[in-house]
Amino acid sequence: MNDALPDGLTTRPLTKADSRILFELITAQELEDTGQPDIEEADLISDWAKPSYDLSASSIAVFDGDLLVAYAELMGADRADAAVLPAHRGRGIGTWLAAWLRDLGTSRGSSVVGMPVPEGSAGDQLLAALGYRIRWTSWVLALPEGREIEHRELPAGYVVREAGETDLRPAHDVLEDAFLEWSVRDRESYEDFAASTFGRPGYAPWNFRVALDPTGAVVGVSLVFISSESPTAYIPRLAVRKDQRNRGIAQALLVDSFDVAREHGATTSELSTDSRTGALGLYEKVGMVAQSVWVNRAIDL
Template sequence: MPDAPPALPEGLTTRPLTRADSRILFDLIAAQEREDTGEVDIEEADLVSDWAKPSYDLSASSVAVFDGDLLVAYAELMGADRADAAVLPAYRGRGIGTWLAAWLRALGRSRGASVVGQPVPEGSAGDLLLAALGYRIRWTSWILQLPEGRQIPTRDLPPGYVVREALEADLEPAHDVLEDAFLEWSERDREPYEDFAASTFGRPGFAPWNFRVAVDPAGAVVATALVFISTESPTAYVSRLAVRRDQRNRGLAQALLVDSFAAGREHGATVSELSTDSRTGALGLYEKVGMVTTGVWVNRCVDL
C-alpha cells in the first residue's frame, strides 16, 4: 500500500496537537461519535489522562487538521501501532480520512511497527473507509451496560477475601495484576508504573474510591478494577478489570464488578458501562451480571 497520501483539500492546514487542544479535540470526536452511533462515549478526561503519561510525546505522535481556526480532523498514534482518528462529519468525503490513514501508516512504519490499527464503530463511515483501503478486522469490541434501575446481583467472596477501596500499599501490586492479565492477550510493551500512575491519579476528577481491589486473607491484591464517573452523563465506567491468573474461577471478577457498580451508584451514576473484546473471552462474564451489549466496534488494521 503506498505511503504517499493524497493532498489535503486546499485551504486546510496541519500542526501537531498540544495539551491545550483537549477540549476542541473532545468536541471533534464527540461530533463524530454522535453521527456514527447516536451517543458520545469519549470524555475530555480520556484525552487528558492519555497525554499525561511521561513516556508519551504528543507532538511527535499526532497531527491536527484545521480549516481556519476550526479543528476538522486529527490522527494520533499511541505506541507503535494503536491509532485513533476522527473527521468532522461535515468534512467527510473530501479525502481527509484517506490522508490521515496514510499519515498513520507512515508514522507506524517509521517506528518499526509491522501493523497499525484503530477502533471504529462497526458499519460506520470510518469502518467502510478502512475496509475500502484494505484494512482487515483484528478484533471486535463490545460496549456493555448495566441498565438504569436493574438490580445489582450479589456475589459471595471466598472465605477471608475482601473487596474494598485500594490503599497506598496496594497501588503497585494492583498495577502488576492488571499488566500481567492484559499482557496474556494484548501484544504491546509492558506499561511502566509511572505512565499508569500519571494517567490514573492525574485523570481529572480522580478520587480514591475509583480504585477497587480484592485482597486475599493475607492482604495480597489478587484482583483490581478502576471505575470512573463520566463528566458528560451519570454513567459509571469500569475502565479496567483483572484477576490474577492463579485466583480465577473463584467469583472474584463478578464480586469486583458488583462492587464497582455499587460504588458508581453511590456516587451518582444511574447506569454502569464497560467494554471488552474478542481477545479476552470475557463477554459471557459480563452478561452473567446483567449487562447488555449497546455498541459494537471493530479494530481494523493493515500490515505495513
C-alpha cells in the same frame, strides 16, 4: 504520502490545550456513528499525561480556519485513533490521515497499525476499502439504569475495598499480567499507569478498587470513574490474577464497582471488552447489555 489534503486546510500537531476541541470533534463523530458519545475529555487528558508519550511527535490536527475538522494520533507501536467531523467527510481527509498514520508507524519500525471504529460506520467502510483487516471485535456494554445488582459472594477470607497506598503497585502488576496474556504490546510502566490514573481529572481514591486474599495480597483490580458529562460510570480496567480466577472474584469486583458508582451519583455503568478476552459472557451474566459494536481494523506495514 501521495494524496494531498483539500485546499484551504492546515495542519499542526495537537497540544494539551486542544483537549476540549478534540473532545468535541470525537463526540460529534461518535454521535453520528453510534448515537451516543463514549469519549470523555478526561480520557484524552489522562492519556496525554503519560511520561512516555510525546503528543507533539505522535499527533496531527487538521483545521479549516479555526475549526478542528479532523485528527489522528499513534500511541505506542500500533494503537491509532482518528476522527473526521461528519460534515467534512467525503473530502479525502480520512484517507490522508490513514496514510499519515502508516508513514508514522513505518518510521517507528512498527509492523502493523490499527484503530477501533464502530462496525459499519463510515470509518469502518473507508478502512476496509483501504485494505485494513479486522483484528478483533469489541463491545461497549452497559448496566441499564434501575437494574438490580445481584450480590456476589467472595471466597472465605477475601475482601473487596478501596485500594490503599501499598496496594497500588501490586494492583498494577495484576492488571498488566492479565492484559498481557492476550494483548500484544510492551508492558506499561508504573509511571505511565500512575500518570493516566491518579492524574486523571477528578480522580478520587474510591475510583481504585481491589480484591484481597486472606493474606492481604492483591488478587483482583477494578477502576471505576464517573463521567463529567453525564451520570454514567465507566470501568476502563478489570482483572483478576490468573491463579485466582473462576472463584467469583471478577463478578464481586464488578458488583462493588456498580454499587460504589451509584453511591457517587451514577445511574448507569459501562465498560468495554473484546473478542480476545473471552469475557463477554461474564459481563452479560451480571446484567450488562451491548450498546455498540466496534472492530479494530489494521494493516501490515
